[in-house]
Structures are given as structure tokens and as C-alpha cells.
Amino acid sequence: xxxxxxxFCLLFIACGSYPKKQNLQIQTTSNNMVQNPYxxxxxxxxxxxxxxEVYDNNFSGIFIVKKLGDNHHRIxxxxxxxxxxxxxxxxxxxxxVNFIVEAMDKAILINIxxxxxxxxxxxxxxxxxxxxxxxxxVYETVLNNKKHFYYKTQQLNKIxxxxxxxxxxxxxxxxINDTIAxxxxxxxxxxxxxxxxxxxx
Amino acid sequence: MRNIFYIIFFIGVALHGxxxxxxxxxxxxKAKVKTKAxxxxxxxxxxxxxxxxxxxxxxxxxxxxxxxxxxNMIKWEYITPFKYVVIFKNEKLFINDEGKxxxxxxxxxxxxxxxxxxxxxxxxxxxxxxxxxDITYYKEGVNSKVYFSPKDESFSKYIKAFHIxxxxxxxxxxxxxxxxxxxxxxxxxxxxxxxxxLSDAIFNQ
Numbered sequence: 001x002x003x004x005x006x007x008f009c010l011l012f013i014a015c016g017s018y019p020k021k022q023n024l025q026i027q028t029t030s031n032n033m034v035q036n037p038y039x040x041x042x043x044x045x046x047x048x049x050x051x052x053e054v055y056d057n058n059f060s061g062i063f064i065v066k067k068l069g070d071n072h073h074r075i076x077x078x079x080x081x082x083x084x085x086x087x088x089x090x091x092x093x094x095x096x097v098n099f100i101v102e103a104m105d106k107a108i109l110i111n112i113x114x115x116x117x118x119x120x121x122x123x124x125x126x127x128x129x130x131x132x133x134x135x136x137x138v139y140e141t142v143l144n145n146k147k148h149f150y151y152k153t154q155q156l157n158k159i160x161x162x163x164x165x166x167x168x169x170x171x172x173x174x175x176i177n178d179t180i181a182x183x184x185x186x187x188x189x190x191x192x193x194x195x196x197x198x199x200x201x
Numbered sequence: 202m203r204n205i206f207y208i209i210f211f212i213g214v215a216l217h218g219x220x221x222x223x224x225x226x227x228x229x230x231k232a233k234v235k236t237k238a239x240x241x242x243x244x245x246x247x248x249x250x251x252x253x254x255x256x257x258x259x260x261x262x263x264x265x266x267x268x269x270x271x272x273n274m275i276k277w278e279y280i281t282p283f284k285y286v287v288i289f290k291n292e293k294l295f296i297n298d299e300g301k302x303x304x305x306x307x308x309x310x311x312x313x314x315x316x317x318x319x320x321x322x323x324x325x326x327x328x329x330x331x332x333x334x335d336i337t338y339y340k341e342g343v344n345s346k347v348y349f350s351p352k353d354e355s356f357s358k359y360i361k362a363f364h365i366x367x368x369x370x371x372x373x374x375x376x377x378x379x380x381x382x383x384x385x386x387x388x389x390x391x392x393x394x395x396x397x398x399l400s401d402a403i404f405n406q
Binding site (some may be wrong): 043058060066068074076082127 | 257281296
């Protein structure tokens with residue numbers, strides 16, 4: 001019986017919500033929308049030197065994002081020598097693989113990249129709840145039926161995607177210059193996949 | 202009538218930039234480049250690479266230095282805007298990515314081996330293998346331009362054609378790799394130096 005109670009307790013702790021676990025303080029006044037400005041300018045070509053670590057493989061290359069219209073982006077990854085590794089199109093509800101090298105042409109991998117990049121380029125989302133954490137404002141939103149938490153101090157510094165109250169993926173924006181994030185990290189907690197982006201000088 | 206004349210005149214002007222070679226001209230070019238390629242023991246060159254993606258407003262420009270030593274050591278060194286070195290040597294690919302070193306054994310990988318041979322051949326200019334490519338020859342001003350389209354389907358998925366521009370001396374001045382989508386990578390060579398003494402040490406990672 002005692003075990004049962006402690007199991008329940010554990011279960012309760014384990015299933016606690018993300019805001020509770022992170023000590024986020026709920027706030028009443030809030031923005032209606034949260035914005036991610038980093039890939040929102042149609043005039044700009046966003047070009048990054050990239051490192052992608054997948055399990056024990058390490059791919060480096062050039063990561064390119066272009067906004068082509070409202071809710072319409074193209075994302076291409078090439079080697080340093082210019083050979084395309086993948087080429088994806090994102091529009092409001094559609095996703096298209098324009099090209100992918102055979103070695104990476106796996107539905108499971110494409111699906112992970114699709115979800116990550118969708119978060120990366122999503123410009124606006126309605127706020128469900130707002131919280132504070134020290135000097136940061138944290139906005140809870142929903143994208144692809146998953147809770148996402150947007151951390152903002154002066155600028156948007158971090159997005160955390162959660163599942164069952166746990167952090168699954170963190171998008172960290174640093175060395176921010178106006179609406180350009182010079183460094184971006186995408187870190188997965190449950191699989192060995194990390195993407196590091198550093199802007200071209 | 203006058204309109205037709207103008208149209209014909211303008212078509213003539215438009216085509217003037219690039220005209221097809223006759224068989225004697227192409228044979229001469231081929232012989233010149235092949236002879237030249239056999240004399241290349243070492244090669245040093247600066248290069249500027251333009252990655253063209255149709256949806257971008259500007260090409261992505263990177264630049265660096267190329268070194269080749271016969272028969273099969275080659276080093277591409279990107280200097281701006283990032284430092285990245287790739288060396289093909291002894292059936293291995295050595296990479297130095299801003300200090301982070303790694304290597305890939307390509308001995309067992311047919312595709313990589315093939316690519317390595319192609320890179321060496323394209324730098325020397327000698328890709329005139331009619332079993333492997335459909336080859337078309339053009340004149341472009343004083344220069345020559347040759348299109349090499351891979352016949353192998355699994356390869357042409359990646360590269361539809363190599364366009365190599367040769368100067369009057371038969372040196373490669375530009376290499377363009379065109380993808381199925383028509384996006385391309387264009388590499389322009391400058392300050393080419395042939396057969397200067399090159400120590401093996403520069404091909405160390």
C-alpha cells in the first residue's frame with residue numbers, strides 16, 4: 001500500500017506540467033500573439049554555416065532559409081562545395097520535399113526535420129497562457145498539437161517544445177542583432193540530434 | 202518583311218555569344234586539353250565559388266585556395282567566410298571544419314571514389330570520356346566551353362551537367378555543376394600556377 005502511494009506520488013511528480021516543473025509564474029495580462037522575427041523578412045537571404053549531428057554522424061554544410069511569401073518558406077542544406085543535401089518547401093498547410101540525398105531519405109528523419117523547421121520559421125502564434133520566470137516572459141502556444149513555450153527577455157531567446165510536460169526540443173537564439181539571430185541551436189532531449197547554425201559574416 | 206529581317210538579325214546576335222564547334226575544332230580543343238593535362242604535376246589556384254539557388258536574391262559566395270599534386274592528392278581550402286578544408290588523399294577524405302577534424306574512408310565507397318576522380322579530372326579539364334558523358338563543344342568569344350552530361354542515371358540525379366570553360370591555352374578557368382533543378386555551383390579559378398614545387402606536407406590535415 002505504501003508503495004502504491006509513493007508510486008502515485010512519483011507519477012504525480014513525473015506528470016507535472018512543464019510550467020510547474022520550471023517554476024514559471026502565471027501572469028494575467030498577456031500579448032495575444034507571440035512573434036518570431038528571425039526568418040520573417042522576404043528581402044533577406046538567410047545563410048548559415050551549419051553542423052548537424054545525428055547519432056554519431058556529423059554533417060557540415062550551408063543552411064539556407066528564404067521567405068517567399070506569407071507562410072511560405074524554402075529551406076535548403078548543401079555541402080560546403082554546393083551539393084544539395086536536402087531542399088524543403090513549407091507553405092501554410094503543405095510541406096514538400098524538393099530534393100533529398102538517398103542516404104537521408106528516411107520518413108522518420110524527414111518528419112523530425114519538418115517539425116523542427118516548422119517551429120523555426122513559424123512567425124506568429126496565438127498565446128494560450130503567459131508566465132514569468134525571473135526577467136523573462138514565457139508564452140505558452142500550440143503548434144502541431146504540441147505545447148511550445150516562447151522565452152522572451154528583450155528578444156526571443158528560446159523556444160521549448162514539450163510533450164507530456166517534458167522538454168523535447170529546445171531552439172536557442174543567441175548573438176541577436178535586431179531581427180537576426182547570429183547563432184541558433186536546435187537541441188533534442190530524447191534523440192541524438194543537434195543542429196548548430198552560425199550566420200555567414 | 203523588315204520584321205522578319207530584324208528577328209533573324211537578333212537571333213543571330215543572341216546566338217553569337219555561344220556557338221557550337223565543328224568536329225575539327227572540337228578535336229583540336231580536346232587534343233590541346235588532354236596534352237596539357239598530362240603535363241600537370243602540381244597545380245595551385247585561387248577560387249571563388251558562386252552557389253546559385255533560383256529563389257535567392259544573391260548567389261552565396263565563398264572563396265579559397267585549391268592545391269593538386271599528381272596523381273591523386275587534392276585540397277580545397279575555403280577561407281572566406283569560413284575556414285573549411287577538405288583533402289582527398291590515399292582513398293580518404295580528410296576534413297578540417299574550423300579546427301574540428303574528421304576523416305572518411307572512401308576506399309569502399311564507389312560513389313565517393315568516382316567523385317574524387319571526377320574532381321581531379323575536372324580541375325585538369327580532362328573529362329573527355331565518351332562512355333561516361335554526352336559531350337558538346339561550344340565557342341564563347343576566345344574561350345571554349347564544354348558540356349559534360351553524365352550518362353549514368355543515378356549520378357545525373359545529382360549533377361545534370363558539368364560545364365567547363367577553357368581559355369585559349371586550354372586551362373580550366375571556370376567549372377559549373379548544374380543540378381536537375383537548374384540550380385548550380387559555379388567555381389571561377391584565378392592565379393593558376395602549374396608545376397610549382399609542392400611538398401606533400403600541405404596535404405596533411
